[in-house]
Amino acid sequence: xxxxxxxxxxxxxxxxxxxxxNGDRIVALAEEIRDAGNIEVDAAGNLVMPTYVNGHxxxxxxxxxxxxxxxxxxxxxxCLELTWEHKAHYTTExxxxxxxxAVQEGILNGTTVFRAFADVDSYTxxxxxxxxxxxxxxxxxxxxxxxxxxxQEGIVRDAGxxxxxxxxxxxxxxxxxxxxxxxxxxxxxxxxxxxxxxxxKQYDKDIHMLVDDTDNPLxxxxxxxxxxxxxxxxxGRVSASHCGALxxxxxxxxxxxxxxxxxxxxxxxxxxxxxxxxxxxxDSEPIRRGITRVKQLWQHGVNVFSSQDDVADxxxxxxxxxxxxxxxxxxxxxxxxxxxxxxxAFDFVTYNAARALRLHGYGLEPGCKADLNVLAAPTVRExxxxxxxxxxxxxxxxxxxxxxxxxxxxx
Numbered sequence: 001x002x003x004x005x006x007x008x009x010x011x012x013x014x015x016x017x018x019x020x021x022n023g024d025r026i027v028a029l030a031e032e033i034r035d036a037g038n039i040e041v042d043a044a045g046n047l048v049m050p051t052y053v054n055g056h057x058x059x060x061x062x063x064x065x066x067x068x069x070x071x072x073x074x075x076x077x078x079c080l081e082l083t084w085e086h087k088a089h090y091t092t093e094x095x096x097x098x099x100x101x102a103v104q105e106g107i108l109n110g111t112t113v114f115r116a117f118a119d120v121d122s123y124t125x126x127x128x129x130x131x132x133x134x135x136x137x138x139x140x141x142x143x144x145x146x147x148x149x150x151x152q153e154g155i156v157r158d159a160g161x162x163x164x165x166x167x168x169x170x171x172x173x174x175x176x177x178x179x180x181x182x183x184x185x186x187x188x189x190x191x192x193x194x195x196x197x198x199x200x201k202q203y204d205k206d207i208h209m210l211v212d213d214t215d216n217p218l219x220x221x222x223x224x225x226x227x228x229x230x231x232x233x234x235x236g237r238v239s240a241s242h243c244g245a246l247x248x249x250x251x252x253x254x255x256x257x258x259x260x261x262x263x264x265x266x267x268x269x270x271x272x273x274x275x276x277x278x279x280x281x282x283d284s285e286p287i288r289r290g291i292t293r294v295k296q297l298w299q300h301g302v303n304v305f306s307s308q309d310d311v312a313d314x315x316x317x318x319x320x321x322x323x324x325x326x327x328x329x330x331x332x333x334x335x336x337x338x339x340x341x342x343x344x345a346f347d348f349v350t351y352n353a354a355r356a357l358r359l360h361g362y363g364l365e366p367g368c369k370a371d372l373n374v375l376a377a378p379t380v381r382e383x384x385x386x387x388x389x390x391x392x393x394x395x396x397x398x399x400x401x402x403x404x405x406x407x408x409x410x411x
Contacts, residue, residue: 001027003370003397004037008048009378010364011343019048021370024396029366039399041392047375047383049346050362051395052111052323053353056208056241056269056307058315059099059116059135060090060128065312074315075281076213080152082314087124095131096138102311103139106321108401110373110390113144115208115307115357117177120164121153129168142400146357148208150177155195156188162195169203176200178209180221181245189221197232206237206358208269212245215279215288219245226260234264239356241269241307243292244279254293258300267356268302270294270348271309272329274316294334298344305353306330306345323349328384339381346380370397376405 005019020028020035061083068082103114116135118128129149136145149168155161155178169176178196180189193209200207212219222243229238240261246254261268272291279290298304306326310316330345331337354362361369374392377383393401 001035001037003039004033005041005043005048005374007045008043009045011047011049011380021397024370026366026368026370041374043374046378049373049375050350050364051371051373051393052349053113053357054106054111054307054323055115055305055353055356056271056309057114057116058310058313059102060095060118060132061313062102062311063098064314065317068314074278076278079315084123087119090124090127090131092131092134096135099135102321103143107143107393108389109322110393111323112371112395115146115148117148117150119152120149120161120168121151121158122160126164126168129171129173133172142395146174148175148177149173151179154179154182155192156183165199169199176205176207180209181212181214181219190224193225193228197228208239211240211243213242214245215248216245217248222246223257223260226264226266229264229266236265239267239269241271242275243268244275244290246292258297258302261302262300268297268304269307270304270330271307272333273319274309277316289333291333294330295336303352303355304348305356306348324383324387342381371395
């Protein structure tokens with residue numbers, strides 16, 4: 001065999017396992033593989049999982065913190081204004097350099113799949129899309145990158161964005177993005193969603209919108225998105241990020257919306273880092289956490305996944321492109337600390353995220369793609385407690401990264 005991982009722990013299974021790989025596929029999973037591998041990796045009893053999936057990240061904006069003027073209050077409007085000062089001057093090489101750093105950082109932390117949002121609007125026009133399409137090509141041998149054409153300034157309120165989005169899809173963008181809650185009127189938010197569906201159906205593409213990213217309980221574009229998904233027969237092809245207003249709804253309306261999301265098979269991405277920083281800015285104590293109803297959605301049977309979203313950009317000053325850190329934030333902010341809840345939250349950056357992105361061949365069964373992390377601890381809880389990067393990151397049967405941690409206690 002080309003590569004064998006020895007002495008692995010598998011999530012939800014007892015004992016020690018060997019994983020055999022030929023080419024870019026898993027071909028064997030057994031308590032002992034007697035064949036020899038051209039390359040052998042000793043997991044040493046640690047957990048092995050499919051590589052992480054970051055289903056929502058703004059790679060065109062990453063690391064702008066290094067060159068922008070400082071935020072003062074982190075309101076959404078201020079974050080937009082800070083971005084305006086830079087994205088009108090984007091170049092492909094600038095985006096390749098900044099986004100490439102983030103992709104490399106993500107790979108070292110075990111992520112090999114990125115759904116990358118590129119702003120499409122009157123400020124940046126198509127420069128962000130051009131940069132991320134070039135990024136997708138440059139990194140195609142080591143990472144799966146999807147480019148989302150994203151109307152950061154709205155569609156109705158930002159003249160010319162419809163035509164720009166259409167051109168972005170012609171250029172080869174993978175996903176139709178949306179930001180309906182940012183429109184000025186409810187009717188315009190619905191028109192925004194309608195246009196995105198028209199465009200997605202025209203190009204046979206999936207949809208990923210940032211929906212109701214606000215504490216305002218009157219922001220109601222999520223329920224329309226769910227109903228539109230049902231009526232257009234687009235179940236399983238739509239994702240919605242943030243959905244913070246859902247947490248502000250009364251219980252009766254919230255359950256109605258969650259029922260619709262489940263019926264429509266809309267996946268919900270919670271990005272806890274950014275929600276903690278940006279939301280609740282108009283609250284006096286007690287200040288809300290800003291995340292959506294993660295635990296209730298999961299218990300309701302909605303496909304929930306979690307993403308990094310921002311890396312050192314106008315919306316968020318930190319971000320290590322580390323999905324293990326994201327899961328830790330989910331567990332803290334969503335009160336998911338029981339053993340079964342911790343296990344479920346870990347699926348938010350693996351199997352649930354892969355389902356949202358409709359990734360084929362994702363998993364640990366023979367025949368699945370050999371995209372694997374050999375983690376630095378034997379259980380999910382210990383992986384999250386220790387927050388150490390994977391010892392080995394493997395994609396398509398080839399080792400991409402190897403990390404060792406050496407510490408010495410001197411008394």
